[in-house]
Amino acid sequence: MIRHNYHTHTFRCGHAVGEDEEYVLEAIGAGMQTLGFSDHVMLENISQPRVRGDFELTENYFSSIRDLQEKYKERIKILLGFEAEPFEDYFPYYKMLLESKKIDYLILGNHCALEDGKIVYFFSKNTSKENLIAYKNTLIKGMRTGLFLYVAHPDYFMGGYPVFDRTCKIISEEICDCAKELNIPLELNLAAIRRGKVQLGSETRYLYPYIEFWKIAKKKGCKVILGLDAHGPKELTHRANDLGIKMAKELNLDIVDRLEVHNYFKK
Ligand SMILES: [Zn+2]
Ligand SMILES: [Zn+2]
Numbered sequence: 001m002i003r004h005n006y007h008t009h010t011f012r013c014g015h016a017v018g019e020d021e022e023y024v025l026e027a028i029g030a031g032m033q034t035l036g037f038s039d040h041v042m043l044e045n046i047s048q049p050r051v052r053g054d055f056e057l058t059e060n061y062f063s064s065i066r067d068l069q070e071k072y073k074e075r076i077k078i079l080l081g082f083e084a085e086p087f088e089d090y091f092p093y094y095k096m097l098l099e100s101k102k103i104d105y106l107i108l109g110n111h112c113a114l115e116d117g118k119i120v121y122f123f124s125k126n127t128s129k130e131n132l133i134a135y136k137n138t139l140i141k142g143m144r145t146g147l148f149l150y151v152a153h154p155d156y157f158m159g160g161y162p163v164f165d166r167t168c169k170i171i172s173e174e175i176c177d178c179a180k181e182l183n184i185p186l187e188l189n190l191a192a193i194r195r196g197k198v199q200l201g202s203e204t205r206y207l208y209p210y211i212e213f214w215k216i217a218k219k220k221g222c223k224v225i226l227g228l229d230a231h232g233p234k235e236l237t238h239r240a241n242d243l244g245i246k247m248a249k250e251l252n253l254d255i256v257d258r259l260e261v262h263n264y265f266k267k
Pocket of ligand 2: 083109110111152153
C-alpha cells in the first residue's frame with residue numbers, strides 16, 4: 001500500500017483520464033495520506049498534443065488542484081506539482097514557479113531533450129549508445145539544479161533499449177552516484193508494471209523498472225521512492241501496484257515513503 005504518492009497526472013496532458021476530484025476520492029477511499037498531482041509540465045511555445053497540455057491550461061490546473069486541496073484538507077494532504085523535463089531554457093520558469101509557491105514541487109521526468117526549441121531525443125525510443133549518453137547527461141544536469149524533489153523513472157532509457165549492455169551499466173552507475181551525492185531519491189515507477197511485460201529484443205520484461213538498474217541503486221546506497229504515475233483514478237488502487245512494492249522489497253531497496261516538499265528547494 002502506497003500512502004504517499006507524488007506522481008499523479010490529469011486529463012490535461014491528453015493521455016490520462018478522469019476528473020481531478022475522482023483521483024482525490026479514490027485516494028481517500030484507499031486510505032492514502034498524500035496525493036501529489038504532478039501533471040506533465042505545460043510549457044509556453046511547446047506544443048506536444050497527447051504528451052502534455054497546452055500552456056494555456058496551466059491556470060486551470062492550478063486552480064482546480066488548489067480548490068481540491070482546500071476542500072479536502074481535513075481528509076488528505078493534496079500537493080500541486082509538475083513532472084518536468086530538464087529543459088534548460090525553462091529552468092528560470094521552473095524556479096519562478098517554486099519560489100512564488102505557485103506549485104509545491106517538481107519531479108524530474110526525462111522523456112526527451114530540447115535543443116534550439118526543438119525536441120531532439122526521445123528517450124523511450126533509444127536505439128543508440130549516443131541516445132543513452134544524452135539521456136544520462138540531460139538527467140544529471142537536471143538533478144544538479146536542485147529544482148527537483150526526486151527523479152521519476154531514472155531507468156526510463158530501458159523502455160526502448162533491448163539489452164542492458166556496458167553503456168547502460170556505466171550510465172546507471174553515474175546516475176546513481178549523482179543521486180547518492182545529492183541525496184535525491186530515485187523513483188521506482190509502477191506505470192509500466194501495470195501495463196505488463198512485453199517482448200523487447202530477446203527479453204520478456206517490464207519496460208521499466210529494470211532490475212539491473214535497481215541492483216546498482218541498491219549497491220550505491222541510493223534512496224528510493226515508489227511512484228504510482230497514475231493516469232486514471234483507478235490506477236491509484238490497481239492490483240498490479242503490489243508487484244512493484246514486492247519488487248522493491250525483494251531487492252531490499254532503501255525505501256522512503258514520505259517526502260517533505262516544503263524545504264527541498266533552496267534558493
Ligand atoms: Zn504521462
Ligand atoms: Zn514520466
